[in-house]
Structures are given as structure tokens and as C-alpha cells.
Amino acid sequence: MSTDRGRIRITGFDADRVESREPLSDWTETRDTETEGRWTRAWREFRRNRSAMLGLYIVIAMSLLALFARPITIAGVTVQPFSLAPYDPGAILYAQGLDVSAYEAPSLAHPFGTDGSARDVFSRVLYGGRFSLSIGFIVVFVTAAIGLVYGAVAGYYGGWVDEVMMRVLDLIFAFPGLLLALIIVAVLGKGYWELVLAFTAIGWAGYARLIRGEILKVKENEYVLAAKALGARDRRVIFRHVVPNAIAPLIVQASLSIGTVVIGVAALGFLGLGLPPSSAEWGTMLDQTRQTIVQGPGGSIPWWVTVFPGGAIFLFVMSMNLIGDGINDALDAQEGEDVARGGEV
Amino acid sequence: MSLRRFIAVRVAATIPILFGVSVLTFALVHLTPGDPIDQMVALNPQISPAEEAAIRARYGLDGPVWQQYLTWMSNVLQGNLGTVISVDQPVLPYIMARLPETIALGLFGWAIALLISIPTGIYAAVNKDTLGDDLSRVFALSGISLPNFWLGLMLILVFALWLDLWPVLAPDKPLLSAEMLWYLVLPGVTIGTASSATLMRVMRSSMAEEMNKEYVTAARAKGLPERTVVLKHVLRNSLISVTTIAAFLTASIFAGAVVVEQVFAWPGLGRAFVGAIIGREVDLIMAITLFTGVTIILANLLADIMYAVLDPRIRYD
Numbered sequence: 001m002s003t004d005r006g007r008i009r010i011t012g013f014d015a016d017r018v019e020s021r022e023p024l025s026d027w028t029e030t031r032d033t034e035t036e037g038r039w040t041r042a043w044r045e046f047r048r049n050r051s052a053m054l055g056l057y058i059v060i061a062m063s064l065l066a067l068f069a070r071p072i073t074i075a076g077v078t079v080q081p082f083s084l085a086p087y088d089p090g091a092i093l094y095a096q097g098l099d100v101s102a103y104e105a106p107s108l109a110h111p112f113g114t115d116g117s118a119r120d121v122f123s124r125v126l127y128g129g130r131f132s133l134s135i136g137f138i139v140v141f142v143t144a145a146i147g148l149v150y151g152a153v154a155g156y157y158g159g160w161v162d163e164v165m166m167r168v169l170d171l172i173f174a175f176p177g178l179l180l181a182l183i184i185v186a187v188l189g190k191g192y193w194e195l196v197l198a199f200t201a202i203g204w205a206g207y208a209r210l211i212r213g214e215i216l217k218v219k220e221n222e223y224v225l226a227a228k229a230l231g232a233r234d235r236r237v238i239f240r241h242v243v244p245n246a247i248a249p250l251i252v253q254a255s256l257s258i259g260t261v262v263i264g265v266a267a268l269g270f271l272g273l274g275l276p277p278s279s280a281e282w283g284t285m286l287d288q289t290r291q292t293i294v295q296g297p298g299g300s301i302p303w304w305v306t307v308f309p310g311g312a313i314f315l316f317v318m319s320m321n322l323i324g325d326g327i328n329d330a331l332d333a334q335e336g337e338d339v340a341r342g343g344e345v
Numbered sequence: 346m347s348l349r350r351f352i353a354v355r356v357a358a359t360i361p362i363l364f365g366v367s368v369l370t371f372a373l374v375h376l377t378p379g380d381p382i383d384q385m386v387a388l389n390p391q392i393s394p395a396e397e398a399a400i401r402a403r404y405g406l407d408g409p410v411w412q413q414y415l416t417w418m419s420n421v422l423q424g425n426l427g428t429v430i431s432v433d434q435p436v437l438p439y440i441m442a443r444l445p446e447t448i449a450l451g452l453f454g455w456a457i458a459l460l461i462s463i464p465t466g467i468y469a470a471v472n473k474d475t476l477g478d479d480l481s482r483v484f485a486l487s488g489i490s491l492p493n494f495w496l497g498l499m500l501i502l503v504f505a506l507w508l509d510l511w512p513v514l515a516p517d518k519p520l521l522s523a524e525m526l527w528y529l530v531l532p533g534v535t536i537g538t539a540s541s542a543t544l545m546r547v548m549r550s551s552m553a554e555e556m557n558k559e560y561v562t563a564a565r566a567k568g569l570p571e572r573t574v575v576l577k578h579v580l581r582n583s584l585i586s587v588t589t590i591a592a593f594l595t596a597s598i599f600a601g602a603v604v605v606e607q608v609f610a611w612p613g614l615g616r617a618f619v620g621a622i623i624g625r626e627v628d629l630i631m632a633i634t635l636f637t638g639v640t641i642i643l644a645n646l647l648a649d650i651m652y653a654v655l656d657p658r659i660r661y662d
Contacts, residue, residue: 171365174638176600179618183373183630186622263492267604270494271619283494290498290608301506310495318490325486 045330052326055319062316066129087120089127089280106304113304115288121305124280125312131192131281132313136262139199144254146200147207148243154208155215156238166212172205181264185273195274199261210253214246221245248331256324259317266313285309351653359646366638367421371414374631421635427628436632440614447613450536450606451598453529457537458544458594463587466548471575473553481545488542493601497535497608504531514610532609536601540594547590551583585655592648596641 046052065084072080106113112121154165172180184198218224219242227241268274269283270290277284289305386392392400420427426436469481505511511531516524555561556579564574602615610616614633621629 167362167365170362171369174362174366174642175369175634176596176603176637176641178600178603179634179637180373182603182619182622183634186625186630187373259490266492267494271604271607273619273622283492286494286498290494301502303502306495306498306502310492310498313492313495314487314490317492318486321486321490 042327042330046326049326049329051322052329055322055326058315058319059323062129062312062319063133065126066133069123069126069130084126087123089119089124112308113302115285115302115305121285121308124285125282125308128280128282128285128309129312129316131275131279132262132265132283132316135192135196135199135265136258138196139203139261140254140258142196142200143203143257144207144250146204147209148211148247148250150204151208151211151213152215152238152243152246155212156219156234156242158216162212165208169205169209172202173209177202178264178267181268182271182273185268190273190276192275195265195268198268199264203257203261206257207250207253211243211246211250214249215242218242218246252324252328252331255327256321259320259324262313262317262320282309282313348653348657352650355646355649359642362642363639366642367418367635368414370631370634370638371417373634374627375410375413417631421632426632429626429629431624431626436628439617439629440632440636443612443614443617446611447602447606447615449529450532450602450611450613451595453533454536454540454598454601455594457533458541461537461541462544462548466545467552467575467580469545469549470552470556478549481549485542485546488538491538493535493539494604494608496538497532497605500531500535501608517612528609532605532611535608536598536605539601540597543597544587544590544594547586548583551586552579555579555583585652588648588651588655591651592641592644595644599637599641 068080068082068084070083070089071078110120110122112125115121115124150165154162180202181198184201185194188194188197215238224237224241227237232240265274266281266283266286269281269285270287272284272287275281275284277288286306286309289302289309386397417427424437426440428434429436429439432439465481465484469478472478501511511528512524516522516528519525561574561579564578565571569578599615602613603618604615605611606613606615607619614636617629618633620626621633
């Protein structure tokens with residue numbers, strides 16, 4: 001028996017006979033053809049990590065609570081009719097004829113008590129998630145995208161381009177992020193999109209530095225040389241061949257930075273430079289409680305106005321960090337066990 | 346490269362960054378629409394345009410932006426950082442009066458961070474994957490996730506309001522008085538917690554890495570007690586990585602001071618900065634920003650040099 005394969009003549013080998021042999025192991029052909037994607041494998045790993053899954057459930061729950069806290073109306077059309085928060089977060093309850101006073105301790109009617117303006121703290125904490133969470137996710141998405149492009153260009157081209165681009169980063173790293181954010185907000189004024197811009201302006205540099213380092217490692221691979229040899233353009237080489245192989249640490253970093261941004265936004269709110277003073281943003285709520293402590297509450301201490309909004313920030317950031325650690329383990333993005341976690345800016 | 350050459354090159358590389366930092370500081374602040382003079386005019390409508398121009402000229406707020414930058418820079422280099430307009434006082438003594446308070450706070454935070462992180466980091470690395478290691482991991486994760494302003498408020502709530510061990514606000518006393526130093530404990534713990542959590546994890550992983558090296562096996566093989574191996578051989582090598590993040594932590598302590606000083610009404614630079622932002626004190630904002638940037642750059646430079654001194658291999662890279 002012989003088989004012709006090109007110009008090479010193979011003898012003494014019968015494919016049919018090999019196929020029909022007794023299996024030596026339970027290894028099967030079908031299993032091998034179904035290769036498991038990297039992301040499928042990572043997700044399987046992630047699901048096995050109990051603390052990361054706990055974090056994921058908490059983040060999902062908090063996001064849903066914020067989303068369904070009050071109805072959402074866009075251009076007169078109610079797109080989200082549910083209202084989980086029992087009261088309007090901005091409503092001063094005694095002004096509405098309700099029998100509620102300022103600084104009422106937690107009770108069944110008001111699970112988190114009422115604040116200094118007789119507003120329902122529970123409703124405000126639920127609703128406040130909207131500000132912090134949405135700013136966190138938007139900023140991280142935008143900064144990761146900017147940092148990815150910037151770092152990829154710097155790392156791929158190298159030379160003086162890299163040198164100049166990296167010196168710009170050094171400048172940003174010379175200041176504590178919070179300080180720059182404060183100045184930017186002072187320049188632009190208070191408000192939601194101003195906060196987004198301020199945290200975007202300071203946030204992208206970290207991703208740029210990270211992705212540049214990864215690109216420097218990846219671009220030495222032979223497949224990059226092969227792609228270039230086949231005549232692929234720089235843009236194609238960068239975004240089809242280099243970036244996908246360098247992206248795992250970026251995803252880990254992004255998941256950990258959401259916490260950093262949320263704390264930063266709350267810190268600005270706490271300093272009175274975030275959103276307008278009456279808004280139900282977590283940090284802004286804490287700013288008002290600091291004033292009550294300073295002025296002396298007279299008799300009982302309204303601990304609930306401090307504990308609950310701050311607890312919400314802590315719970316969210318902690319859960320995000322658990323998720324980030326889980327992603328890090330699942331993607332095996334960094335060899336060491338320690339990545340810079342999302343914390344204070 | 347010799348050590349001296351390495352230091353010379355690093356110092357030379359710092360100069361353009363210092364220049365960039367001054368430009369960025371100036372540019373950021375001068376994007377601000379309106380200046381204190383506008384506010385002053387808005388509050389006092391009787392000021393005539395001629396008087397307004399005279400005030401502007403007095404504070405150097407007329408002329409094109411690049412010229413203002415050069416004027417500002419040459420003034421800064423001569424030690425003239427401008428005026429705090431609201432109290433009509435030069436910026437430099439204003440900052441100098443508040444600097445010791447912030448430095449005391451930062452040092453205290455650093456001390457707490459080191460006191461907590463080094464022993465727990467060593468313990469966690471030596472007893473890897475035991476209950477103690479897991480607890481240290483939980484502590485680190487919580488420490489990093491705690492917003493410092495909330496931690497500060499909670500400390501006030503528990504230790505000042507409920508237990509009555511500390512006054513609620515910083516007493517208005519000179520820094521080196523017993524009351525002030527006692528009060529420093531609360532803000533010090535607040536500012537040190539996040540740093541100690543980061544530092545502890547770095548300590549643990551660098552210790553764990555060193556423990557796997559051959560010189561450790563050699564030290565054990567020649568019969569040294571485990572205590573000596575860990576504290577004399579491993580610890581000294583793993584402290585090198587702590588110095589590398591020291592500069593980063595200095596920056597985070599600075600940022601922390603802005604918030605923590607506000608919580609505890611601590612009369613330092615951070616509180617002055619927030620006040621400057623709210624009152625649009627342009628000279629003061631620029632001075633504090635520039636000061637912070639320069640401090641962090643110098644801290645980075647120092648960390649690099651320390652690293653080269655402690656680990657001679659780095660110079661030949």
C-alpha cells in the first residue's frame with residue numbers, strides 16, 4: 001500500500017488501518033477540532049473564582065438598583081417606568097406634607113434614616129449609584145481606548161516618537177491625579193460631563209504606559225515580522241496582530257480602575273467640587289454630613305447619613321477590585337500576584 | 346556606567362521634565378476663564394476700567410500669555426511666587442507656614458504605613474497560603490477600597506464623637522504641642538491605611554520571590570536559623586522593591602492630604618489648595634501645583650538613585 005503526497009512517496013502506511021485501531025486513550029478527534037477560545041477559557045476560570053463572582057453579583061445588583069431607582073424619561077418618553085426608591089431623592093419630605101423631620105433615625109419607613117434636609121437617605125443612596133457608576137464606566141472605557149491607541153503608537157514606532165510621547169506621560173505622572181482633576185474642574189466648572197472630562201484627562205496615561213510596555217514585548221514576535229513581510233500596513237499590524245496579544249493587562253487594569261474613578265468622583269464631591277450641592281451623589285452626600293459633624297449635631301449623632309453613602313462607595317469599589325483580581329487570575333495577565341488595585345487616585 | 350555618571354545622566358534628564366511641569370502648571374491655570382480681578386470688579390461695580398487695568402498691571406495679569414509665563418517663571422526662580430489676593434500676603438510665607446503641618450501629617454502616615462505593612466508583609470510571605478496570609482489579603486483589599494474621606498469621617502464618628510478620645514476638629518495650637526501631636530493620630534491613620542495596604546502586598550510578593558532564590562537554600566543548608574535567614578538575608582533584598590514604590594506612595598500621600606486635611610480641618614497645604622481652588626487664588630494654585638510636581642519629580646529621582654545604590658546591577662542596563 002502506498003500513498004502519493006506531492007513528490008514524496010510514502011509506503012508502509014495505511015491510514016484506514018490506523019483509524020480502526022483500538023483506542024489507546026479516550027482522546028477523540030472531535031474534542032481536538034473544537035478548540036476553546038481564550039475568552040471562553042478565561043470565563044470558565046473566572047466563574048470558578050468564588051470571590052470574583054460575589055463581586056460581579058454585587059456590581060450587577062448595584063447597577064440594577066441604580067438603574068431602576070427612579071423612572072428614566074428621555075425626551076418625554078418614559079423608557080424605564082420602574083421606581084424602586086420609595087421617595088424622590090431630591091424631595092424635602094416635610095415640604096410635601098409628610099410627617100418627617102430632619103435627621104430621623106433609620107426606621108421601617110426610612111431604612112437609612114433621613115438627612116439634614118429631611119430627604120430619604122435610602123432613596124438617595126440608590127439613586128446616587130447612577131452618578132458614580134456611570135461616570136466610572138464611561139471614563140474607564142474612554143481612557144482605555146485613548147491609552148490603547150497612544151501606547152500602541154508609541155511602543156510600535158519606538159525611537160524619537162516614543163521618546164517624545166513618553167516624556168508627555170512623565171509630565172502627567174508628575175502630579176497626583178486628584179490634584180489635576182481638581183484644577184480641571186475648577187477651570188471647567190462643576191457638573192457631570194466636566195467630571196467625566198477631568199477624570200478622562202488624568203486617567204489615560206496609565207493605560208498608555210502599560211500598553212506601550214506590552215507592545216514592546218509583543219512586537220518582537222515572529223508573527224509580527226511575518227505580517228510585515230507579507231506587506232501589511234502599520235495600522236493593520238498594530239491593531240490586528242500586536243494589540244490583541246497585548247490587551248489582557250489592559251482589561252485587568254481597566255476593571256481595577258473603575259474603583260479608582262468612583263472614589264475620585266466621590267472625593268471631588270466631598271470637597272464640594274463635584275456635582276451641585278443638592279445632588280444625590282455619594283461623595284456630595286458625605287460633604288453635607290461632614291458639615292453636621294463640624295457644627296455639632298446637638299444630642300444624638302446622625303451616624304446613618306455618614307455610614308450609608310460611604311458604605312455604598314466602599315462596597316462597590318471592593319466588588320470591582322474582587323472582579324479585577326478575578327479577571328487577572330483568569331487571563332493570567334501578570335505573572336506576579338500583585339497588580340495596582342483601584343484605590344485612591 | 347559608573348554610579349556618578351548614572352546620577353549625572355538622571356539629574357540632567359530631570360531638567361526638561363521640570364520645565365514641562367512649570368509649563369503645564371501655568372497652562373492649566375490660565376485656561377481658567379476669568380481671574381480674581383474679574384471677581385473683584387463684579388463685587389465692586391464702582392471700579393472704573395482704568396483702575397481695573399491698573400490692578401491688572403500690578404498683579405502682572407496684562408500682556409500675552411507667553412509673556413505672563415516668562416514673568417511668572419522669572420519671579421518664581423527669584424522666590425517670588427505672587428500674592429494671596431484675599432489676605433494680601435505673599436504666597437511663599439503663606440505656603441511655608443502650612444508646609445510643616447502637611448509634612449508632619451505625611452511623615453505620620455508613612456510611619457503608620459511602614460509599621461503595619463513590613464511586619465504583616467513578612468508574616469504573610471513566610472506563612473504563605475495560611476489563614477494569616479488570607480487575612481492580610483482581606484485587609485489589603487479593604488484598605489485599598491476604602492475611600493479615605495469616609496474612613497476619616499468614620500474615625501471621627503467612632504473615636505471623637507462616641508468614645509470622646511479625640512477632639513472633633515484639629516485644635517488651633519502650634520504644631521509641636523501635645524494636643525496637636527495627639528490629634529495627628531486620626532488623620533495619620535486615615536492617610537496611612539491605603540498606603541500600608543499597597544506596601545504590604547508589594548512587601549509580600551517581593552519577599553516571596555526572594556525566598557525561592559538559591560542563596561536562601563544555601564543559607565538554610567549551612568544551618569542558619571530560619572529567623573536569621575528571613576530577617577537578615579531575605580528582608581534586606583526585598584526592601585529594594587519597597588524603595589521603588591516609595592516615590593509613588595509619596596505622591597499618593599500628597600493627594601491624600603488634600604482630602605484628609607479637609608476632613609479633619611488640619612491646617613496644611615492640602616486645605617489651602619482646596620481653599621485656593623474655591624476662591625480662584627491663581628498664584629496660590631500655581632504655587633502649590635508647581636511645588637507638588639517638583640517634589641514628586643525629585644522623589645522619583647531620589648528613588649532611582651537609591652535603587653542604583655542598593656542594587657548595583659541596575660546601572661548597567
